[in-house]
Amino acid sequence: MRDGDLLRIGLPEAVSRVLAGLAGTDADAVLVGGCVRDLVHREQPKDWDVATSAPPEAVAAAFPGSTWQNPFGTVTVRGDPPVEVTTFRVEEGYRDRRRPDTVRWGTSLEEDLARRDFTINAMAWRPVDLAAGEGRLVDPHGGAADLERRLLRAVGDPGQRLAEDALRLVRAVRFAVRYDLALEPATEAAIRDHAPDAALLSGERVREELLRMLAFPTASKAFLLMEELGLLAVLLPELAALRGIPQAKRLPGDALDHSLRTVDALPAGDARLRLAGLLHDVGKASTLADGHFIGHELQGARLAEQALRRLRLPNADIGWIRRLVRHHMFNYTPDWTDAAVRRFVRRVGADLLADLFALRAADNAASGAEEPEAGGLEELRARVDRVLAGDPLDQRQLAVDGHDLVRALGVQPGPVVGRLLDRLLEAVLEDPSLNRRERLLELAADLLREPGSARGAGAHREA
Ligand code: ATP
Ligand code: MG
16 A cells, blocks of 8 residues: 555544535545554554644534543544544644643644654545545555554654654554564664653553553563563563562563563453552562562562552552452462461452452463362362352451440440450351350450450550
């Protein structure tokens, strides 16, 4: 496919209407960016972007009900799918390597394409016959040929383009892996040169790129390429530090290879779980000294949290991943009693179990460990299910509550009651047959008579 070639595409009615509407106002209106790349690549586009010579006010006026997001002059035209219409523009400045100092509108399509990052993203499709879905490819930078020969190349001078906006460093990796492209040598050299600039990026922008790469079926490729280019050490130093840290010998590679295999073994659609897989062993680099990684899950939970805060992940997700990393090292053996299984569930939290088992299964697979006949993950999962179906696990399921203790035993309301309930729960976890009202009240009375009992300790602390 060459610049000016006729390209027939399947155009959604809503998109066709926007292009026709703008043409009706005498404006130039074309498809641009990702959708053209996908069409040339014979893939169904995810979203449809239109670029036009019409100023945003005119676009908004032509399509009542559309919304105009300042300051970039992108108008979203309502419909199925919604269409983003952006006025041709040039961006200038980039003194902070993150965003342009000025944006200028009302230029030509050629200028608009020249400001884009990579040749494969700098093509446009200009309609010839909308009803027939026919148009011409506008491809001044040779994006179609690059896609054909599998090359990712910066538009214009690579050094300058990668210096302007450090996000392009990360986008390069995403597009290279997504479309299986080699990096054109000058583009690759520029990425290496400018890799340290990635430290200037906002956590949010990096997060969005990383999440998109984590959704690739083989996400490991993107992380290995980032490492290769010097980006991983800047964006995720906690993870990069696992290079060279030894890993159980059944499979080749070190702790970084293992972490990336774990990611690939987890479902691509579950970003939170894949992040947990990515970071589950980050504690190993600093706990290596003892030769056994003692406490690596504690250290790992801290480091994972630190990385995820930097990426501005929502707090709920950070907390969840932290818990997964913290608990991923449980060591189940068939001689665990039911009480031990119950304590495990209580320690970990029943809500976390499905993800924790998924993480551990991926971790095991990524270590080359096979599921044993007895004492494996599936056995523990089955036992946990049985325990969860039957036995009481938290204070609310005890046959007595705080009021009962206050009324029947004359305990003062306060922390003593909570501590007594804790002790009762411990006892019931060991022996579920104790969970009857009279039996628990007897037990509570015994506990109160102990020297240094809950009552004594409580009274002491309250004094
Ligand atoms: P995807 O299919 O993953 O959405 P995309 O190419 O559509 O990929 P977007 O981030 O949606 O990516 O951006 C749309 C277009 O805007 C790109 O194709 C590219 O031409 C241009 N673009 C986006 N971000 C940048 C950037 N940081 N620097 C230069 N051009 C960019
Ligand atoms: Mg897009």
